Amino acid sequence: MTDIGHLEDTDIDLAIDEGEAGERRATELANRLRMVAAEDPLLAQDLVEGLIVALDRAMGGTIREHLEGPALGVADKVLADPEQAR
Template sequence: MTNIGQLEDTDIDIAIDEGEAGERRATELANRLRLVAAEDPLLAQDLVEGLIVALDRAMGGTIRDHLDGPALGVADKVLSDPEQVR
């Protein structure tokens, strides 16, 4: 018997709808951010803040409408800083 190792969800090529594909991409991004945070927390924080600013621009300034809890607090902090929003 051949040992093929561990399979990841991304190793399996199956048809998925666009919503599921987006969810998988978001999960992969979150996992990569966690890896960066483990190595360099300040870099991870900069990446998250930049992502919040870019998403807010892309969404016409409505990112806050899609967040709640701690995520909303972080977005409010980042987007109220003129240095970040430039």
């Protein structure tokens, strides 16, 4: 029996819908943020805060409506800071 190695999702060429593609991109982003956080937690925090601000702008100031729990608390804190909200 031959060991063909570990297959990744990206190794399989399957047609996926836009929702699945978006979910995969979000998962990849989260994984990359975790890797950055392991190396440089302050940089990761800055990246997350910048992402929250950018998403809030792109969504017309409605990001809070799509968050709950700790994520909502972080967004409230970041967006309340006039320096961040620019």
